Amino acid sequence: MEQIxxxxxxxxxxxxxxxxxxIHLLLGRRHLCVNGITKHLDISQSAVSQHLRILRQADLVHANKHYNFVHYSINRERLAEFNELVTNVLGENFLKN
Incomplete structure (x- = not known):
């Protein structure tokens, strides 16, 4: 039940x-800062920051400080773990249908 x-x-x-x-934006790039994400999605910096906070808490993105900027990138290992977890719990047939 813990897996569910x-x-x-x-x-x-x-x-x-x-x-x-x-997530989709970061999957296509090595990393982006908040301002870069803001420009691509045309939403406020504070909204992007709030969403990134949630993604960081779920360990789906990495945050790396570089001088005055924080660069965000996808945690591909975590996405792979999640995919494996869903496959194990729900079965491969669920994902194929």
Whole structure:
């Protein structure tokens, strides 16, 4: 049952369209800072920061400080772990259908 709860928590993170857009944006790049994400998505810096906070708490993004900027990148290992967890719990047939 613990695995199902983990899946539920991650799906809550994925349930917001803006967070999915941020994930999609970061998947196509090595890293971006908040201002870069803001420009690509045309939303406020504070909104981006709030979504990144949630993504960091879920360990889906890495934050690396470089001088005065924080660069964000996807935690690909975490995404792979989540994919494996869903496959193990829900079965491969669920993902294929």
């Amino acid at each position: 709860e983990k899946i539920s928590e991650i799906y809550k993170v994925f349930s917001d369209p803006t967070r999915l857009k941020i």
